Amino acid sequence: xxxxxxxxxxxxxxxxxxxxxxxxxxxxxxxxxxxxxxxxxxxxxxxxxxxxxxxxxxxxxxxxxxxxxxxxxxxxxxxxxxxxxxxxxxxxxxxxxxxxxxxxxxxxxxxxxxxxxxxxxxxxxxxxxxxxxxxxxxxxxxxxxxxxxxxxxxxxxxxxxxxxxxxxxxxxxxxxxxxxxxxxxxxxxxxxxxxxxxxxxxxxxx
Numbered sequence: 001x002x003x004x005x006x007x008x009x010x011x012x013x014x015x016x017x018x019x020x021x022x023x024x025x026x027x028x029x030x031x032x033x034x035x036x037x038x039x040x041x042x043x044x045x046x047x048x049x050x051x052x053x054x055x056x057x058x059x060x061x062x063x064x065x066x067x068x069x070x071x072x073x074x075x076x077x078x079x080x081x082x083x084x085x086x087x088x089x090x091x092x093x094x095x096x097x098x099x100x101x102x103x104x105x106x107x108x109x110x111x112x113x114x115x116x117x118x119x120x121x122x123x124x125x126x127x128x129x130x131x132x133x134x135x136x137x138x139x140x141x142x143x144x145x146x147x148x149x150x151x152x153x154x155x156x157x158x159x160x161x162x163x164x165x166x167x168x169x170x171x172x173x174x175x176x177x178x179x180x181x182x183x184x185x186x187x188x189x190x191x192x193x194x195x196x197x198x199x200x201x202x203x204x205x206x
Contacts, residue, residue: 005074006081012039013066013085018093025055026121027062027086028128031069041073048135056164062086141174 012034016027028051036047050072054064063083070082104110137143149163 009070009078010081010085013082014089017086018089025061025128026124031065035069048132145170
């Protein structure tokens with residue numbers, strides 16, 4: 001059972017790596033589709049939590065997400081399998097493309113192709129941000145926090161790590177204030193369902 005799951009994990013992330021251009025955030029829509037929608041390994045809420053943590057942790061968000069998902073499903077071996085799957089093909093492709101690009105970088109057709117890739121990457125990142133925001137922003141407090149942090153990141157040179165820490169602190173403060181005022185404490189969007197299926201492998205609580 002576990003060997004079969006490890007093989008499926010490896011195969012899923014092996015296929016994701018080569019076809020997602022633009023880095024980790026461009027991988028997010030495909031990771032969500034493969035893990036949550038097609039195979040129902042994790043619920044949408046779990047995916048949102050994992051992707052948020054993957055973006056906040058050091059390193060590439062795509063590799064981080066693969067590690068967290070692999071660990072959630074099959075423990076340490078799952079994390080290792082997912083990481084190898086997502087990095088192996090991209091490592092080979094980057095080595096190959098680096099050699100080719102060094103020879104053809106001045107060609108007009110290559111430059112035009114790169115501009116097209118840039119536009120597609122922006123679209124993928126926007127889609128990933130929208131899908132995460134759908135579940136992460138569920139009331140006025142979370143909307144205001146997201147808007148403030150976005151403005152700060154766009155118009156100041158603040159380190160994103162400080163923005164993440166500020167969001168964490170703001171969240172705790174909002175919860176405390178709502179508790180003191182006796183207001184309803186909601187941690188997710190109303191009507192959101194969580195997966196009822198329990199994993200047979202070590203849990204990764206977020």
